[in-house]
Amino acid sequence: MSIQQLFYTLQLADNALINGHRLSEWCGHGPVLEQDIALSNISLDHLGQARSLYQYAAAQMNALPMDAKLNLFASVALNDKISKGETIEEDDLAFLRDSWDFKNLLLVEQPNEDWAYTIVRSFLFDVFNLYLFNSLKNSKEEQIAAIAEKSLKEVTYHIRWSSEWMIRLGDGTEESHRRLQQAFNDRWMFSGEMFEASNADKEMLQEGIGVDLTLIKNQWQQHISKVVEEATIMLPTNNWMQTGGKQGKHTEQLGYLLTELQFMQRAYPNMEW
């Protein structure tokens, strides 16, 4: 157990939670009933993954000595609980940390905008998840391997869904093609961060718990290129990438998202359904 392993677990958990929440924003607003439900299902898959990962992260955090876990995150509400000696639970990690405590990718916090932007974000992230979990199922850490194995089945469906929509929109009408290309160009600069190794990524790779992001990058690029070609759109030539999410430096979008996501627990601490 180490702080880096906790951070690594939180990288995975935060990605799942924030991506799941973004997709859940479509609930009741989908273009057709069937796709509305499809998105809610996918969103729930991600939230389920987030729960398993936060439970595991909370257990790791509780096992840390007081001086290591107090002020590990900036959140006053979380530190208040820790200083009182309370046990940290999955919900505390999701609802009581502030945006600079979150380690998710900038990509997943980007707003839905429209159907094309949503599909592009999902597609870029789903392909990453596929190879990530495929590799993580061999993790030395049993918990992570088990979560990866379970998630892999879900991801396989997600990728089928988002890839088909990429092709359907890209190779569809003139308007859908134009709007998908626009969304792809706009979101592309958030894709590089997936393969930028944080300290947690590096240490977990050394310990055989994490994955080699350079290998995943190759698999991801090949997969993306294939679908992009079939969707008849162009890979953006601009390769400048915006990063910072894994270090807690987020776009303003995450603040708005957390305001909504965390409102109930912040306004009514410890409330339950």
Add this chain to the structure above:
Amino acid sequence: MNLIKKYYYGDIPEEKGGQDKSTAHDHSKEWPMWEVFIRSKAGLDHKHAGSIHAADAAMALENARDVYTRRMEGVSIWVVESKHIHATESAEADAFFEPANDKIFRHPTFYNLPDEVKYM
């Protein structure tokens, strides 16, 4: 951008309702309808579960999965585009089904069943 949409309801004739064409529902752009059949477990037959809209067969299977098997209802799905289903008409129901009404001898109730046969 036009943010205010006018809605009209069924009993106003289109020409009198002054329907705004930009918000009119265009059925020709709707995805075709598909009938969904679900097998709840291996060995049982596929049963009609309902219908969905989808652009093609692959999407129809996925939409059916998402709408009808979210609570573990199935292990196999069939879809068929609704236009390929041919149905009897209710006007013909008498001619189709009445003649079977007084043929009780077609039920196997006049036989003595051995005790070993449990489900008939």
